[in-house]
Amino acid sequence: MKKTLTLILCSPFFISCVSGTSNSDIIKKLEVDFDYDVISESEVAYTGYSIKNQKYLFDLQNAGGDTFKLDLNIPSEVIIKGINYSVTVIGGNEFPNVYVRSVVIPKSVTRIEERAFIHYTKLESVDIPNSVTRIGQFAFAGCAKLENIVIPNSVTHIGSKAFEGCVALRSLVIPASVTSIGAGVFSNCKYLETITFENPEPPYSCSQDAEDSSSDIPLPPPPINEPNLTHVFSGSNVKTVYVPAGAVDTYKEYFSLILGMEINVLPIK
Numbered sequence: 400m401k402k403t404l405t406l407i408l409c410s411p412f413f414i415s416c417v418s419g420t421s422n423s424d425i426i427k428k429l430e431v432d433f434d435y436d437v438i439s440e441s442e443v444a445y446t447g448y449s450i451k452n453q454k455y456l457f458d459l460q461n462a463g464g465d466t467f468k469l470d471l472n473i474p475s476e477v478i479i480k481g482i483n484y485s486v487t488v489i490g491g492n493e494f495p496n497v498y499v500r501s502v503v504i505p506k507s508v509t510r511i512e513e514r515a516f517i518h519y520t521k522l523e524s525v526d527i528p529n530s531v532t533r534i535g536q537f538a539f540a541g542c543a544k545l546e547n548i549v550i551p552n553s554v555t556h557i558g559s560k561a562f563e564g565c566v567a568l569r570s571l572v573i574p575a576s577v578t579s580i581g582a583g584v585f586s587n588c589k590y591l592e593t594i595t596f597e598n599p600e601p602p603y604s605c606s607q608d609a610e611d612s613s614s615d616i617p618l619p620p621p622p623i624n625e626p627n628l629t630h631v632f633s634g635s636n637v638k639t640v641y642v643p644a645g646a647v648d649t650y651k652e653y654f655s656l657i658l659g660m661e662i663n664v665l666p667i668k
Contacts, residue, residue: 435477436490444488444512445473468500468521475505489515491535497521506530511538513558520544529553534561536581543567552576552597563587572597579603580631587634594637595667599646601653604631632662639663 432450435443448471476485489504489511495518502516506528513535516522522542527534529551536558539545546567550557552574559581562568568591573580575598582604585591596602642650644666654662 433474433477435479435484435486437479437484438488441483441485442487443477443479443484444490445486445508446490447492447494469498470501470503471499472503473505473508475507488512491515492517494518495520495541500524502526504528504531509533511535513537514540517541524548527551527554532556534558536560537563540564550574550577555579557581557584559583560586566590570594573602574598577602583631583633585632585635585637588632589634589636591632591635591637593639593641594632595641596646596650597643597667599643599649601646601650637662639665641665641667643667 433448434446436446438444473489474486476483478484485507486505487507487509489508491512491514493514496516497520499516499519500521501524502519502522503526504511507530508528509530510533511527511531514537515535516525516539517537518541519539520541520543522539523544523546525539525545525548527548527550530553531551532553533556534550534554538558538561539548540560540563542562543564543566545565546569548562548568548571550571550573553576554574555576556579557573557577560583561581562571562585563583564587565585566587566589568585568588570593571585571591572595577598578600580602585594640650640654640662642664647664647666650664651662654664
């Protein structure tokens, strides 16, 4: 299901554009198709966008080179054939994106599905509201310019390889609300050095095959006496993890026994 909108420079609507000032006339002629999947009588999943009139995009590329970037502000509701729908899900995406610089997700969204922003190679910032409860597998994988991301304290599950290859990340805070993480969540984040876990109880780690990003039913934890070598930080530079003061020993056991890793665990300052 599609809704066609016109892209206007500095518009307060859904997309704005940054490029050379001499290109503003070209930018005003761009038109964008927003894609939605109707998932219930009152809800839709946002599934992406496409630039409709490619001729003007080519003109921009020729005039501004790689300075052309998009700031994506996803709407909280849309009208399709006269019916109001709430945007509650950010759906999956299979294609790389080299234009989007920032994304603002509306407070109506409760789930970011798997591969939602995979290989958004120019993405620098994401605003995730505290309505989101799940971040799916590979959701931000390959976002090489994403330097900082705030995970709200509404999120309970982060899927396998959700941040794989986010090489610009230096540190990350996992809020107390997170109770489970998937395999390889931070794999190949080669400059990631520190992670803070705010929950005194370590999240359990589940395999990629065990996940179901569309379900709100909690996943069962693995047996405590079985090492689960999920390589959560494989390929990263994480040496230190900060945890609540009373949970240092618990986390040391978690990393050693459950994840098979030797990590320096320190109390949150």
